[in-house]
Amino acid sequence: MKNDNLMLTKPSGTVYWRRLWLRICRHWQVYVFLFLPVAFILLFHYYPMTGIQLAFKQFDFKKGIWGSPWVGWDQFEKFFKSHMFSRVVKNTLRISVYEIFAGFPIPIVFALLLNSFRHERLKKTVQTITYMPHFISVIVLVGMLFQIMNSRSGLYGTIVHYLTGNYPKDILGSAKAFAHIYVWSGIWQHFGWGSIIYLAALTGVSPELHESAQIDGASRFQRVIHIDIPTLLPTAIIMLILRAGQVMSIGFEKVYLMQNTLNQINSEVISTYVYKIGLTATITDYSYATSIGLFNSVINLVLIIFVNQLAKRVGDTSLW
Amino acid sequence: MSTVTQTKNLLAMAKPSKVKLSTADKVYYSIVYSVIIFLTVLVLYPLIFVVSSSFSSGQAVTNGRVILWPVEFSIESYKRVYEYKVIWTGYRNTIFYTLVGTLWNVIMTACAAFALSRPKLPGRSWLMFLFAFTMLFNGGLIPNFLLIRDLGLYNSPWVLIIPGAISVYNMIITRTFFQNSIPGELNEAAVVDGCSDFRYFFAILLPLSKAVLSVITLYYAVAHWNSYFSAMIYLNTRNYWPLQLFLREILINNQFSAEMLTTMTDEEIQKLQGMSDLLKYAFIVVATVPILMVYPFIQKYFAKGVMIGSIKG
Numbered sequence: 001m002k003n004d005n006l007m008l009t010k011p012s013g014t015v016y017w018r019r020l021w022l023r024i025c026r027h028w029q030v031y032v033f034l035f036l037p038v039a040f041i042l043l044f045h046y047y048p049m050t051g052i053q054l055a056f057k058q059f060d061f062k063k064g065i066w067g068s069p070w071v072g073w074d075q076f077e078k079f080f081k082s083h084m085f086s087r088v089v090k091n092t093l094r095i096s097v098y099e100i101f102a103g104f105p106i107p108i109v110f111a112l113l114l115n116s117f118r119h120e121r122l123k124k125t126v127q128t129i130t131y132m133p134h135f136i137s138v139i140v141l142v143g144m145l146f147q148i149m150n151s152r153s154g155l156y157g158t159i160v161h162y163l164t165g166n167y168p169k170d171i172l173g174s175a176k177a178f179a180h181i182y183v184w185s186g187i188w189q190h191f192g193w194g195s196i197i198y199l200a201a202l203t204g205v206s207p208e209l210h211e212s213a214q215i216d217g218a219s220r221f222q223r224v225i226h227i228d229i230p231t232l233l234p235t236a237i238i239m240l241i242l243r244a245g246q247v248m249s250i251g252f253e254k255v256y257l258m259q260n261t262l263n264q265i266n267s268e269v270i271s272t273y274v275y276k277i278g279l280t281a282t283i284t285d286y287s288y289a290t291s292i293g294l295f296n297s298v299i300n301l302v303l304i305i306f307v308n309q310l311a312k313r314v315g316d317t318s319l320w
Numbered sequence: 321m322s323t324v325t326q327t328k329n330l331l332a333m334a335k336p337s338k339v340k341l342s343t344a345d346k347v348y349y350s351i352v353y354s355v356i357i358f359l360t361v362l363v364l365y366p367l368i369f370v371v372s373s374s375f376s377s378g379q380a381v382t383n384g385r386v387i388l389w390p391v392e393f394s395i396e397s398y399k400r401v402y403e404y405k406v407i408w409t410g411y412r413n414t415i416f417y418t419l420v421g422t423l424w425n426v427i428m429t430a431c432a433a434f435a436l437s438r439p440k441l442p443g444r445s446w447l448m449f450l451f452a453f454t455m456l457f458n459g460g461l462i463p464n465f466l467l468i469r470d471l472g473l474y475n476s477p478w479v480l481i482i483p484g485a486i487s488v489y490n491m492i493i494t495r496t497f498f499q500n501s502i503p504g505e506l507n508e509a510a511v512v513d514g515c516s517d518f519r520y521f522f523a524i525l526l527p528l529s530k531a532v533l534s535v536i537t538l539y540y541a542v543a544h545w546n547s548y549f550s551a552m553i554y555l556n557t558r559n560y561w562p563l564q565l566f567l568r569e570i571l572i573n574n575q576f577s578a579e580m581l582t583t584m585t586d587e588e589i590q591k592l593q594g595m596s597d598l599l600k601y602a603f604i605v606v607a608t609v610p611i612l613m614v615y616p617f618i619q620k621y622f623a624k625g626v627m628i629g630s631i632k633g
Contacts, residue, residue: 023442029517030435034447037432037486044467044483045454051463065466110359113352126360128616133363135611137546139564140604143571144370147604153597155369158384188363219344253549257572278462279553286462293460301457 055291068287075291084273092269095255096247099183104243106191108236111198112228116220130192142257145185146172173262182258182267201235202228238311245307248299270296374398374601381597397595397602407606410563413477417562418544421481425540426533428485433494434521439504455488468554479554480544480562487543490536497532498525534621538614545611567607571600
């Protein structure tokens, strides 16, 4: 009797665990569903995290990851002192910031304009065409770039020749042009796709708002300024903040394909440098590559946590 | 709201050209239409140019005479591509990786999403964190590489299928759909009727989730078709290579396989040099058309997928 009383007011530890155990048992089938995915996540995502210790070791092929000797922060010091440090960090930041400034507003403007389109069928056609390049593989995209931007046989060469009578200098081997080509080809490929999320936000505007504005004599442009843009603003702010969280990460795939010995000064970014140090250099250095990779991942992690906090304050939205 | 304006609006939607526009609107719309049409042409033009080039003669392409439509129409390049055996090896492998890989992806993703969408599952938020954290942080290139090597997956075709089983992003889209679009009462009713979780998943949940399943199927399939990085670092044997790696050799590194050259006479090789641009255009078309053919049919689902994904779950 006394015990029962206690249970009602304050379940003791063992009772709590027993109830939890019962709930777990009731869900056993659900855990069966989770078994493979969780095993997969642990093996392919969490186990490699133990390999991060390599960043603080000097990898020895005979002894493996766990047996290699510790060297403390040596690898990081080596990286910070190397002449490649400022180059890869600067290139990464420069290309990334350029991409944000040039690439961020275009899908928004495109969505605003497309939203005021009055021919449904034409609108669908425009969407089909502008989303299409998003599905082109990065190898094909860069292949197209090489063909079209070729300064002799490509469209670029042909046009400049037609206009000036001379063939232009090779633009694909130019270090100066690298960021421009990289960013604008990316915009060409993805601006249509990027507008989807804004178009979706715009369909959330109640038609009555537009109707009453129309009755009050607002022109379509005024309605864009006073109805459409304020509707998009929260989505846009969140997207911008989240994008800013990735400012230190540039995908490997496209940069690597576009690189050549001539443009390397401006095209070597952190991810491509890690790949070369770790896997393709004549003397590969696993530890050094891991430490550079870790340096980058930690910055990315800190940035994303920071901008997520910011998003919480500004837009009341967050990733988690 | 007066019925007059409503009718007006309906009319406006039905027949835009019949409604009188104010001058300001006329200016606005002409700007909108010209900008949108300009952008659409800008996107379309390179695509048309590539296709037209591939159907032109080698000479016309190298001399830059192709501007919009094919010049000296020929399908010579496609005959060459057809004879290029390596590309068919690539095609065969890519189709295998895409089919098997996508199937494996969708099964794993749906299972995880189903479990994590159950509101009363003990440890749910903890498990969710386990998945989500992998989007923010990872071991990096070298530790992953060493793991693959230790598992014996290096240079095995399964390396393109097994390790990438779940994209957490797609899993979250699926989970959000399960939570928001399938009423929770359905599960409660099923439980009352003595339906097991297994049966609920296969007989009720999956048939109701065709929209999200098609979205993630397509996301995964496109990713398999287009990716090259894993294949590049893990596969040495050319026989296992996906299409994209062969394309890289041809389009980026400018190498045509020796096997192709040895079966040719000198004269043919010379001709090939002149035709290399032409061939590249044809390869681009052959590798891209399958994915672009499928895409317009499922376009509405893609848009839906982005929308589902943007709603926080």
